[in-house]
Amino acid sequence: MKRLANWRLLFMFAVMSLLTGCGENYLSALKPAGEVAQIQYDLMKLSTAIMVGVIAVVTVIFIIVVFRFRRKSDDEMPKQVEGSHTLEILWTVIPILLLLVLAVPTVAATFKLADVSPMDKKDKNGKSEALVINVRSNLYWWEFEYPDEKIVTSQDLVVPTDEKVYFTLKASDVKHSFWIPAAGGKMDTNTDNINKFWLKFDSKSAEEAENVFYGKCAELCGPSHALMDFKVKTLPRAEFDRWVKDMQNVKKPAKPETATAQQGQEVFNKSCIGCHAVTPANTTPEKARVGPNLSNFGERERVAGILEHNKDNVKKWIKDPESYKPGNKMTGKYNLTDDEIDAVSEYLMGLKVQE
Structure with a gap:
């Protein structure tokens, strides 16, 4: 019975492992749909390759040692290897090199993704040259404000494709976290400070996802945390401009038809x-x-x-x-x-x- 229970646990673990790999284009961090997501995905692949390589090398060495240096009889003492400067240099230098291979692109990507300076560049009218969206998280919904366009909407975030979109993040009640898995992220929304970052949505990936991505809260914030979703509608720049104009032309609610x-x-x-x-x-x-x-x-x-x-x-x-x-x-x-x-x-x- 104990062996049967172990097999059941192994089967459940295998099924769960397979299911974690399932996902749609619009809701998977493993199917990048923008520049930020692609950078993060490349870093994940690099770190995974390094880890798998280290595991493979250690496993091979372990197997060689087990068979080559095993004691063949009670009277035999395997050869003792100690004080080898060559080995000591190898197992010191190799980890340093591996850390450098991982650290250099990680640090470069960190500085690139943290650069939000275009948000501060203003045109002659005092408006930001880049598209800036103020995100405010609430229990349990999202608000999106386009300050230069004078638009406020909720739950559905509308963005243009193939250009950087800059976000300012703030929470109105408790800590939340803004995350669009396919586009990149995530970043916390706090009540006492404003976080900033940028995303870029690839038009080809957006077309494959029918121009709709899903966003989520990634910080445990209460009983409905798992239900704090929002949708991202991606549009070509011309269509986005048309949406902005239509929103700006609405001065009062539509007249009821019935x-x-x-x-x-x-x-x-x-x-x-x-x-x-x-x-x-x-x-x-x-x-x-x-x-x-x-x-x-x-x-x-x-x-x-x-x-x-x-x-x-x-x-x-x-x-x-x-x-x-x-x-x-x-x-x-x-x-x-x-x-x-x-x-x-x-x-x-x-x-x-x-x-």
């Missing part, structure tokens, strides 16, 4: 507007940033970052958010009837910037 949606807008303005903004401008009052900005809610990829984007799931989320994301800030704030929830859901699904 009577039910109009009723939902009225309920929303009485119950939800205090925490959720429905305009893209970064002049949104701070109190309206307690919850995600909903100006383009109808175009999102997911409801609450985790549910399929449809009206039924919107209704489920509004009615009982605690069952989907325990510990979220929305639980217990609203006491709406089923009819009011249905109306608000229809109103939210109609909030679109681009058709």
Whole structure:
């Protein structure tokens, strides 16, 4: 029975090892989709090759020693090798060389990835020459502010491909960590300081992933940590500029198209507007940033970052958010009837910037 239990453990370990290698292009650090991810992936391959090489050499030496220098009889004493300057030099120099082979590209990559100086370069209008996005993490959702473009959105990060995008990271409540596995990272978002870094999204890889990548919180932050996801939409520069223009042209929420949606807008303005903004401008009052900005809610990829984007799931989320994301800030704030929830859901699904 003991042997059977050991085989079961071995089988489970083998299955888990195989599953850790499974992943989609948009959610795997082993399938790089940008310059940062490629640099990090190359460093992983280099360190892995060095480690495997060391293990292989040590294993060969071990096998040779076991067979060549084993005691063949009780009266025989194997040859004792000690005080060899050649051996001492070898096992001192070789590790140093291996460390240098790993350290030089690692240090070079660290300085390259830490260079965010283009963020500080301004044009004649006082705007950053590079695209800068302010990321603010919350329990359990993400806000993305484009300061020069005067846009604030939530949960769906929109970025251009084939150019560096610079990020400033800050948390509004507890420590989180911003991570887009396929693009590179990760970096902490803290409440007491701002971290900065950059990413670059490869257009070819983005096309293979249908222009959608997944981001996650990589720092244990509470009961819904595993559900703190966001989506990254990648667009060619021309399409990104068009998206920016469309967002900037929205001065007020889209007019409801049905009577039910109009009723939902009225309920929303009485119950939800205090925490959720429905305009893209970064002049949104701070109190309206307690919850995600909903100006383009109808175009999102997911409801609450985790549910399929449809009206039924919107209704489920509004009615009982605690069952989907325990510990979220929305639980217990609203006491709406089923009819009011249905109306608000229809109103939210109609909030679109681009058709």
